[in-house]
Amino acid sequence: MLAVLSGLTAVLLAFHRAVPNSPGRLGSLIEAFLPWFGIVVLFLLVGALLRRSALALVAVLLPVAAWTYLFGGLLLPAGAAGAGDLVVVQHNVSDENPDPAGTARALVDAEPDLIALQELVPPALGVYEETLAADYPYHVVRGTVGLWSKHPLTEARTLDIKPRDIEEPWSRALRAVVDTPQGEVAAYVVHLPSIRIGAGGLASARRDESAELLGRALARERAGTVVLAGDLNGTVDDRGLAPLTSRLNVAERGFALSFPAALPLARIDQVMAGTATVAEVRTLSATGSDHLPIAARITRH
Template sequence: MSVEDRKAAGEGRSARRAGRRAWGRDAPDGRSGGPSKSRPRGWVLASAAVLVAGLTAFPAVVPNTVGNLGSLLETFLPWTGLAVPVLLGLALLRRSALAAVSLVLPAVVWAVVFGGRVLPADRGAAGDLTVLQHNVGEENPDHEGTALALVRAGADLVALEELTPAVRPVYENALASGHPHRAVAGTVGLWSRYPLTDSRPVDIRPADVGPDWNRGLRVTARTPHGDVAVYVAHLPSIRIRPPDGFGSGRRDESAAKLGAAVASEKLDRVILLGDLNGTLDDRGLSPLTSRLASTRRGFGFSWPAALPLARIDHVMTRTAIPVAAWTLPATGSDHLPLIARVDL
């Protein structure tokens, strides 16, 4: 073999080894004349994929002791799925087979946890009651248009929050003909096709809030299918600011009081309609989610209306079945209306 042939053969072997490294291992470390070392390329991305899968499956491992980080993660938990395409793009740039294959784990975990919500709500499903929940928004520039949209929805029960004294007549006038029965406590109210009795405020005030703060209502709706205890609630808002982080303390305290009220309810059938300022995955709402059911089909993100990121408006039930729930087109509020069918 000539010198040129031996040189060409050596270059070919080097090229093949380089090709194997391109989708295999990083270049060897031959410093100080010691033995060469290598590690799988993309091991950092693979570790990130395992972390995403773990947090998606077990968000409770993140404590709330510092800035309520656990509740913050749970609030936006469905969005952990976005990590998969991001990591995939990085794996392709890194040309790492290990990183690419490891993404199967978070993808499968996300599908198991949230796959049922990908399916849209069955809007044709039958139910004994159609109920509507909407935070009409204190800064809503078009309460008249919002009220007309709620009338067109055709619900049997309409629950409203942020119902200030100035705008309350707008909704009373718009809903009067189809929903002649109403009950209001503070800034929350319920309009109904059916008679309402036993109306009373529900004290869900956090300890540091004065007596003029009233966002809870309990009423008995006398439907053709029997009496139902209906609760309307607006839990305190969440703020994300340093150094407190995810400020859910007041919300959690109010949720505990509302959960206790539901637990002591004497009627078997209960419907809770409200802006709970939290998602069903958030541990802060466990006093409610542990006692009441909600449909898990469809994400139904309701806030903020311009770019919905979280479902914080809810229809929840006890001894009744929430058949389907979905959001309606935007009104002038920063929340989307949520409508649901309930089988009694």
């Protein structure tokens, strides 16, 4: 039985893209929690050791190898930081955050070059602007998303990633050009629609539609270096984010599980880069949000 379970787990890890997404977007649901299959692999390994079965031990090496291939690199130490690296903090601050000033100060303590925020609403928006102004003199806000920068910002504009079935005003994406000492960077700040898990499976149609619209915008991008930061309501393994992950690089080191803050199960807050490498990603201390902030170090090619 252990050998059979090991084989099935290895097949699921290695060929998760072959799992159909219908009904209930089953494939996306599995991919959202794919790293946690490591716990299954650990139990299989312990079971094989307790049974002292040579067949079970050999069989469990298959899911061990599959998991290590997919996620083992995230556990390795990151390389040394370079002088031209760009540090980006991403945080969904929550529109119910009781301490926006404390949240802003916590993000500044990480000393990033860029801070990308979502769920910015009055009057908290004014608090963020006031608290961040001294260290981040350049900022732009569009709808409920904003970007703060140590470097000048130009060409700021709203991106239309609104799902077709949303009729009310909805503005949750922006693009701006950051004039860094190492050259211009096109920065995207986004908040994709929420997903829900229910009896019918994973409800992610709106998120997937917005991801597709954002992917089209990225395909038209002509800047040399691109940075995307946002609450994407999905992990980088989720096929629903393929329009983004097929065009941008994701973190090479670090799990940085960001949601929910009380017991993080998945990293749905992401920093990705084009013509650059996301060398590492890590979580920061909890704030008044239901998300943990993440900090990413980007190395340009």
